[in-house]
Amino acid sequence: MNFPQNYVSQLMEKITTWARINSPWAIHFNSGSCNGCDIEILATLTPRYDIERFGIKLRGSPRHADVLICTGPVTRQARERLLRTYEQMPEPKFVVVVGSCGISGGVFQGCYNVVGHINEVLPVDAFIPGCPPRPEAIIDGIVKLLAHIQRGTRPALVIKPGVQEAA
Amino acid sequence: MTTETLLQRAGELLAPFAKGANNPETNRLDVQIAASDLPTAASALMNASWGYLAAITGMDLGTEANELEALYHFCEGAAVTTLRIHLPREGCPEIPSISDQIPAASFFERELGEMLGVTVVGTPDPTRLFLPDDWPVGIYPMRQDFKQEQAAAVEPDKTPERGWAGNKFIVPIGPQHPALKEPGHFEFSVDGEIITGARMRLGYVHRGIEKATEARNWIQNLYLLERICGICSHTHTSAYSQGVEKLAQVEVPERALAIRELVAGLERIHSHLLWLGVAAHEAGFDTLFMYSWRDRETVMNLLEELTGNRVNYSICVLGGVKHDIGAQHSVSIHKALDYLEERIRYYLDVATTDSGFLQRTRGIGMMSLEEAKRFGTLGPVARASGVKRDVRLDAPYGAYKRYPVSIITDDRGDMEARFVVRMKELLVTCFTIRTIVDNMPGGGIVTRFPRKIPAGETVSRVEAPRGEAFYYIKSGGGESPTRLKIRTPSICNWTSVLNKAVGHQLADVPMLIAGMDPCFSCNDRMVTVRRKSDSNTMTWSELREYGIKKYGPRK
Ligand code: SF4
Numbered sequence: 049m050n051f052p053q054n055y056v057s058q059l060m061e062k063i064t065t066w067a068r069i070n071s072p073w074a075i076h077f078n079s080g081s082c083n084g085c086d087i088e089i090l091a092t093l094t095p096r097y098d099i100e101r102f103g104i105k106l107r108g109s110p111r112h113a114d115v116l117i118c119t120g121p122v123t124r125q126a127r128e129r130l131l132r133t134y135e136q137m138p139e140p141k142f143v144v145v146v147g148s149c150g151i152s153g154g155v156f157q158g159c160y161n162v163v164g165h166i167n168e169v170l171p172v173d174a175f176i177p178g179c180p181p182r183p184e185a186i187i188d189g190i191v192k193l194l195a196h197i198q199r200g201t202r203p204a205l206v207i208k209p210g211v212q213e214a215a
Numbered sequence: 216m217t218t219e220t221l222l223q224r225a226g227e228l229l230a231p232f233a234k235g236a237n238n239p240e241t242n243r244l245d246v247q248i249a250a251s252d253l254p255t256a257a258s259a260l261m262n263a264s265w266g267y268l269a270a271i272t273g274m275d276l277g278t279e280a281n282e283l284e285a286l287y288h289f290c291e292g293a294a295v296t297t298l299r300i301h302l303p304r305e306g307c308p309e310i311p312s313i314s315d316q317i318p319a320a321s322f323f324e325r326e327l328g329e330m331l332g333v334t335v336v337g338t339p340d341p342t343r344l345f346l347p348d349d350w351p352v353g354i355y356p357m358r359q360d361f362k363q364e365q366a367a368a369v370e371p372d373k374t375p376e377r378g379w380a381g382n383k384f385i386v387p388i389g390p391q392h393p394a395l396k397e398p399g400h401f402e403f404s405v406d407g408e409i410i411t412g413a414r415m416r417l418g419y420v421h422r423g424i425e426k427a428t429e430a431r432n433w434i435q436n437l438y439l440l441e442r443i444c445g446i447c448s449h450t451h452t453s454a455y456s457q458g459v460e461k462l463a464q465v466e467v468p469e470r471a472l473a474i475r476e477l478v479a480g481l482e483r484i485h486s487h488l489l490w491l492g493v494a495a496h497e498a499g500f501d502t503l504f505m506y507s508w509r510d511r512e513t514v515m516n517l518l519e520e521l522t523g524n525r526v527n528y529s530i531c532v533l534g535g536v537k538h539d540i541g542a543q544h545s546v547s548i549h550k551a552l553d554y555l556e557e558r559i560r561y562y563l564d565v566a567t568t569d570s571g572f573l574q575r576t577r578g579i580g581m582m583s584l585e586e587a588k589r590f591g592t593l594g595p596v597a598r599a600s601g602v603k604r605d606v607r608l609d610a611p612y613g614a615y616k617r618y619p620v621s622i623i624t625d626d627r628g629d630m631e632a633r634f635v636v637r638m639k640e641l642l643v644t645c646f647t648i649r650t651i652v653d654n655m656p657g658g659g660i661v662t663r664f665p666r667k668i669p670a671g672e673t674v675s676r677v678e679a680p681r682g683e684a685f686y687y688i689k690s691g692g693g694e695s696p697t698r699l700k701i702r703t704p705s706i707c708n709w710t711s712v713l714n715k716a717v718g719h720q721l722a723d724v725p726m727l728i729a730g731m732d733p734c735f736s737c738n739d740r741m742v743t744v745r746r747k748s749d750s751n752t753m754t755w756s757e758l759r760e761y762g763i764k765k766y767g768p769r770k
Binding site: 078079080081082083084085086087088090091094095096120121123124125126129132135136138139149154155156158159160161162179180182 | 346347348349350356361363366419420421422423424426427430438439442443444445446448489492504505508509511512515525526527758759762766767
């Protein structure tokens with residue numbers, strides 16, 4: 049039999065992508081949010097919304113996680129910890145921002161201890177707007193991200209400010 | 216005792232120190248004293264069991280007056296006594312600590328020090344609580360001449376001296392930790408499994424909301440303050456509106472007040488059920504977590520039906536409420552409450568009979584009545600230790616005179632009692648909501664409200680699901696507040712957790728923390744695990760390199 053070149057590695061790639069989109073594990077980091085988004089994220093895990101249908105599980109350790117779910121603007125004290133959490137995640141990793149204040153600073157724009165929104169600190173793959181977004185919207189956002197991962201594209205919105213510079 | 220007699224008594228107690236006294240409002244007494252008299256004055260109140268320290272407000276009166284003011288608010292029933300101390304703005308203003316008499320003061324004193332640059336002499340822990348570690352020394356955000364550019368300087372890393380650490384073994388928990396849904400950092404020194412000391416660092420979600428209110432107008436602030444905390448958003452808007460309405464001397468329609476109390480009741484149900492789930496999760500009882508969150512969706516539906524939003528309801532406006540409640544709503548409210556009451560009874564049963572659960576709760580985190588009072592605990596934590604303290608009864612505000620609630624206390628003071636108190640409180644709340652819906656007063660729901668608020672200052676207190684929320688609002692007559700001080704219940708309850716943790720097993724820590732239902736976002740408006748100067752740590756770039764080596768380069 050004649051296998052095309054790289055057959056095995058392509059097959060492996062397919063299997064990992066299949067596994068990844070069928071069971072992405074997530075970690076949640078609150079870098080200064082008001083809790084509103086956090087309780088809605090938690091609500092997506094509970095019976096009514098049941099995000100585990102998509103194999104999504106919230107993990108305690110960044111080393112187990114594929115997706116970093118961020119809420120809130122980035123405060124000065126939390127910035128370094130947010131970066132650290134991000135760097136501890138294995139590649140490939142995806143960042144989802146939940147809530148208006150993570151997207152733009154929201155109501156906390158101009159507060160003295162807020163350094164900015166998430167995209168100024170980390171490269172973001174998906175933004176889920178709302179203050180807070182409904183659990184359905186959060187699920188929708190994550191499912192869209194999964195579709196992108198499956199196609200092997202990253203969502204168009206990504207702006208990479210370069211994590212190196214941020215260091 | 217009536218409010219008048221209470222104030223009279225406070226006046227007598229403080230008479231030896233008073234440099235001047237007046238009654239800015241009928242329920243308030245304002246006494247000016249010298250900074251050096253503060254500890255004796257505080258002792259005089261404490262020894263006579265007059266109230267508890269509700270908050271310390273630090274204020275900068277500006278470069279013209281060239282003075283700082285520190286206000287120590289004590290509350291007893293509906294009466295509020297304020298000790299007003301003037302401090303020089305220049306040089307290094309000093310004030311003696313009162314943490315010896317009142318342990319709960321220590322957090323407030325740290326805040327006073329870092330926000331206004333007042334040196335609190337003798338405070339047990341002067342390290343930073345709210346501001347970031349790299350915040351420049353000598354820059355105080357609550358000073359009126361503070362400019363954002365001043366904070367740009369980055370302070371070089373300095374590990375705060377951990378005097379108590381010695382050669383003990385320290386277990387750090389947080390800021391990112393599975394047992395915490397919000398970032399806070401704790402250090403527990405342990406001897407084997409037993410905790411011997413505890414410390415805490417907040418500030419990870421400190422955004423600087425108090426300062427931000429000064430740059431926004433009265434109406435914009437409503438939306439900012441709603442986002443102090445997504446769990447008790449209505450508490451903040453109603454406390455704020457209530458205070459501003461008092462300053463503006465605007466009469467709010469009865470119907471609007473009733474709707475506010477109704478939403479507050481629903482918020483309490485959602486908050487307590489949320490807590491029940493989180494606490495059950497900490498106890499390793501995930502089934503209960505899923506159950507209670509499923510039932511919580513019933514309240515979320517109601518809130519959405521009434522206000523259009525699930526979390527930040529935005530129903531309070533200055534001068535009233537935004538949405539009315541109609542007959543169709545009362546049907547769905549009754550129906551939802553029928554279901555909830557049945558479920559709450561079931562949870563009460565689980566919390567008191569499930570043997571696995573009881574092992575994690577019975578006798579854990581015992582706090583006696585005296586301790587609860589001394590640590591200045593509030594809300595359900597205090598009531599579970601038998602402290603009869605509830606603003607809804609002590610100083611009925613809004614519609615609470617019309618629809619009173621009954622107070623639930625328990626004298627066992629352990630984790631189990633905290634579960635029982637909260638669940639019983641829910642039953643009471645359900646009852647009150649039904650009464651409100653059936654006896655809704657008629658009339659409008661909102662009145663006209665001025666853009667500018669007359670100069671003055673007021674105190675507004677509201678019972679949040681976690682305990683008393685305390686607002687001090689000062690207007691200079693303009694379109695935005697001159698000073699807004701927010702003291703939320705969680706910060707008062709931390710003292711008790713840190714003190715009670717000592718002697719417990721490390722494994723009990725999540726339960727102890729969960730027991731007070733902490734809410735970081737409202738505290739913060741809060742030790743790196745190890746700072747870079749320590750030899751056993753990795754710098755950020757080292758860690759990054761290590762990560763890249765381990766997992767391969769970025770694809
Ligand atoms: S987006 Fe809104 S609800 Fe979410 S954390 Fe920010 S302020 Fe809170």
